[in-house]
Amino acid sequence: MAAYIARRLLWAGFLLFVISCITFVIFSVLPAGDPAVARAGRSPSPELVEIIRVQLGLDKSKPEQFVNYIADILPFLGGNGINFGFSYQTNTDVLPEILERLPVTIFLTTGAVILWLAIGIPVGMLSAVKTGSWMDRLAMGVALLFISAPVYFLGLVAIFLFADDIGRFPILPGNSAYGDADSLLGRAEALIMPWCVLAAAFAAIYARFLRGNLIDTLQEDYIRTARAKGLSERRVVFRHGVRAAITPIVTLLGLDIGILLGGAILTETVFNIPGIGRYAFNAINLSDLPVIQGTVLFGAFFIVMMSLLVDILYAFIDPRVRY
Amino acid sequence: MAAPLLEVENLQVHFETEDGLVKAVDGISYTVDRGQTLGIVGESGSGKSVSSLTVMGLTRARNARITGTVRFDGKDLLGTSEEDMRQIRGNDIAMIFQDPLSSLHPFYKVGAQIAEGVQAHRDVSKAQAWDRAVEMLSLVGIPEPRKRADAYPHEFSGGMRQRAMIAMALANDPKLLIADEPTTALDVTVQAQILELIERLQSEFDTAVVVITHDLGVVAEMADEIAVMYAGRIVEKANTDTIFAAPEHPYTWGLLSSIPRLDAPRDEELVPIAGRPPSLINLPGGCSFHPRCPYVREAHTKVDPELKPVPGAPGHEVACLLDSSVRRKLWSELRSGVKPAEARSDVMEEAR
Structure with a gap:
């Protein structure tokens, strides 16, 4: 190992x-x-x-x-003491700038991950167990909608409908609220809308992915064996079906987290969140090569590390995998 | 005589599909007594697996239409609630399957999978269930059972996996074991061991066994009675000796002549059954075997033969429109080495 x-x-x-x-x-x-x-x-x-x-x-x-x-x-x-070069625009070292923005991006990612897992997994399981029911059709229809709607569209719609500086139903903080918030709670509140928008597409993808996987898994011979043993349907589906069907989600999740830690460019830009994604977006606009380079490398680093982590995790969750 | 353990009466399992009604099982009846072995023999698609999965209550497709009766130990299984059926599965009726690797869960230890079945039906602690699993593994001849119980299915060999499946099936001391092609996925050398094991445990536990197979060789040794299925029906049913010595259905003859025999000359060719099993949606009219039968006559394409007792042979039933005397003549010719097509000519003359 x-x-x-x-x-x-x-x-x-x-x-x-x-x-x-x-x-x-x-x-x-x-x-x-x-x-x-x-x-x-x-x-x-x-x-x-x-x-x-x-x-x-x-x-x-x-x-x-x-x-x-x-x-x-x-x-x-x-040997010149420069970390990741310095920005063409601001003359500041890139690495400290990125590290300064990292907590925001981590915060945004963590909340969104929790949200989309909490929605995507139960919906996927229910849809698989009740394939073809109105609930399944509704869930998959909505999922298709969220997958098809890009974040910049969904984000703008959300701001238009709900943000208190623009919206028709001002019930959530505005699109620059994160910078204005001064407490952890305030920042969390400011991220509710970005979390939802970011999580929507992912929740939809995870729900569809798990649904498909679980439907396939429930056709497996070992599920028939579990039923033949006289286990309750609940135990058959959860302990035998979901256990096997959810494993590939770990791969998906690892890579998605890696990608988002490198900066949720669209979400951060739409909601004006000072994270790595917005930093990268500005750099691209200004042809600021060292910053682009730094953010790209940073993103790649997270993806590479997360996929390594996923592969290591696999050795623990799938007994057939050994290194 | 006591009532049979399992009584299947006029069981029909039809599936409604977009292409039409699939008559997977089309009115079969059989009984199995306590401690007895029934062999159900047929090609793939003859309905043998579907019929036994239905007995287990595992025909779950929403488009399945099941009619008839399945009585087990005096209880009507088709009318039983799902919860009662769950308590019967794995406890009173157990099942083993064709491919032991895909039938075992890849993520759980073998011992845990056996123990889980024990705990589903017995009020025992985890440790007790585990001990039972180890005991069963030892009983099915797995060396170092306590250590092997801790292993995963992929760490077992094919034969060992099927032994583990048998251990799992028999852990709750069921009254009936359904073995669906138990040796098909195994090496030839291992097949005999597994069959021996099933037989040994059957007599030890006094379990009734239904063996489903496409291979008459598998049931020759162990079955008391054999039912031959074709296109969702039983076409011939008799005790094992009769099936091998005096079969009366042309399909059974075909099955028998496609088995290699030690006493036959080495250069003798095996005689396959011509053609393919029929589509279960558009069954041929009349006798469904008629397109493949070398002895077909005009009337056979119109009249549907019923399973009827063979005159003078109690317990022997056959669904064939040929006259019993004609069938016996044909069989004796076939047995003396005449090819089916040649046997046909003079008998057909006579039958006309």
């Missing part, structure tokens, strides 16, 4: 390196705004833009830029 984990960690390091290469290539090759122009402010003189370009090191050749860029991620190579 230890050897397996070590191998996976080495592999993860390599993967993150490849990802930063790709980020650099995409940024260099694809047309983006000129960071120097973005930095220079309104109607700058060409001289100023040129000075900034030199300051940012953008006058150097692409390979040289790449070396500097990689060196910034690996402070022990660059």
